Amino acid sequence: MAAAEKLTPTGGSPIQFFDLKAQQASIRGALEERWTTILDHGRYIGGPEVDECEQKLCEFTGAADAVVVGSGTQALVMPLIALGYGHGDAVFIPGFTYNATANAVLLAGATPVLVDIDPATFNVDAADLERKIEKVKGSRNLRARAIMPVDLYGLPADYKAIQAVADTHNLRIVADAAQAFGGRQDGKWIGTLAEISATSFYPTKTLGGYGDGGAILVRDKEVGDLLRSIRWHGTGDNRKESIRVGINGRCDSIQCAVVSEKLGIFEDERQRRIASAKIYDERLEGKVEGQIGAAGDESAYGLYTVRVPERDAIRAALQEKGVPTAIYYDTPIHQMPAFEQFSPPGGLPECERASKEVLSLPMHPYLAEDQVHRVCDALLGALQR
Numbered sequence: 126m127a128a129a130e131k132l133t134p135t136g137g138s139p140i141q142f143f144d145l146k147a148q149q150a151s152i153r154g155a156l157e158e159r160w161t162t163i164l165d166h167g168r169y170i171g172g173p174e175v176d177e178c179e180q181k182l183c184e185f186t187g188a189a190d191a192v193v194v195g196s197g198t199q200a201l202v203m204p205l206i207a208l209g210y211g212h213g214d215a216v217f218i219p220g221f222t223y224n225a226t227a228n229a230v231l232l233a234g235a236t237p238v239l240v241d242i243d244p245a246t247f248n249v250d251a252a253d254l255e256r257k258i259e260k261v262k263g264s265r266n267l268r269a270r271a272i273m274p275v276d277l278y279g280l281p282a283d284y285k286a287i288q289a290v291a292d293t294h295n296l297r298i299v300a301d302a303a304q305a306f307g308g309r310q311d312g313k314w315i316g317t318l319a320e321i322s323a324t325s326f327y328p329t330k331t332l333g334g335y336g337d338g339g340a341i342l343v344r345d346k347e348v349g350d351l352l353r354s355i356r357w358h359g360t361g362d363n364r365k366e367s368i369r370v371g372i373n374g375r376c377d378s379i380q381c382a383v384v385s386e387k388l389g390i391f392e393d394e395r396q397r398r399i400a401s402a403k404i405y406d407e408r409l410e411g412k413v414e415g416q417i418g419a420a421g422d423e424s425a426y427g428l429y430t431v432r433v434p435e436r437d438a439i440r441a442a443l444q445e446k447g448v449p450t451a452i453y454y455d456t457p458i459h460q461m462p463a464f465e466q467f468s469p470p471g472g473l474p475e476c477e478r479a480s481k482e483v484l485s486l487p488m489h490p491y492l493a494e495d496q497v498h499r500v501c502d503a504l505l506g507a508l509q510r
């Protein structure tokens with residue numbers, strides 16, 4: 126941010142990888158009013174902003190219920206608690222995702238079973254999912270319970286295929302949609318594509334707050350009520366007596382106010398991301414491999430990611446031209462020390478290849494058209510060197 130006033134080496138306005146400053150400027154006045162309201166009513170936890178935010182999330186997505194929580198990670202752990210998983214229960218997750226997906230399964234006491242990804246979508250590969258389920262079914266110490274697909278970079282996982290697999294094997298689905306709020310599949314919003322979907326309000330996510338937060342979107346209102354109990358240490362109306370095991374999973378009134386305000390500008394921001402992605406798509410088509418969804422998929426464009434050869438050299442060349450990039454992720458889950466014990470025999474070839482090739486380009490709602498073109502110019506130039 127300190128370099129924000131300087132011009133880039135190639136001239137033109139500096140390109141940010143994410144840009145929370147421009148966004149803040151557009152809602153600052155409304156937020157200051159909301160702070161004042163919260164300071165006046167003093168209900169920092171469980172204020173009216175919580176209900177408002179949950180209602181707005183339902184209105185936007187069409188979900189039957191929304192439960193706001195303290196983080197995206199809590200939004201993943203709590204449904205697993207609600208479904209009663211624990212020792213010996215297998216939850217199938219892709220091996221190429223943020224570490225939170227694997228941590229959530231382990232924190233709930235269940236066992237992550239890692240599945241390879243489809244190289245086109247970067248999301249869980251339904252054929253490998255089927256193989257891994259059969260393996261668990263043939264094992265003595267694990268019971269196949271649930272699938273936790275991830276909508277990586279904002280692109281919805283293949284929910285039709287995953288639902289078919291879940292139906293065949295009687296598994297539940299808890300979607301990790303942390304990167305994908307605002308994405309759609311066949312006209313349906315992320316948050317309604319699985320029976321339970323978790324999302325994150327981490328500031329740089331598509332629906333980011335100004336701190337930690339998250340939400341669980343559900344099709345069944347009863348599940349929503351169960352999650353509200355788990356959110357407050359498993360209590361009922363009497364907040365002191367636990368009737369089941371729970372945690373502190375609450376989302377502050379302040380974060381709920383930010384997210385409600387952000388929902389008001391969300392469609393505009395979504396369209397801006399789509400416009401930038403369209404330029405990237407057109408200019409990079411046939412030059413670099415990107416993330417390709419199926420017909421009917423609309424990415425939320427949390428990140429715009431391509432595959433490049435000799436990634437370090439390309440990154441350095443882009444940096445020289447004033448183009449910031451990032452890598453999500455350079456280590457697949459099964460190669461992280463905490464999760465190595467869950468590495469399947471033979472590893473996860475597509476997860477490993479992706480981790481060596483992926484490069485994320487600047488993506489946020491406030492990129493100017495000429496900035497996107499400058500990123501493309503720099504990338505195409507670097508590829509030719």
Ligand SMILES: *Cc1c(COP(=O)(O)O)cnc(C)c1O
Binds near residue numbers: 226303
């Ligand atoms: C960000 C993220 C999470 C966790 O969300 P937090 O709000 O940071 O706890 C989980 N899964 C994925 C795929 C994420 O990108």
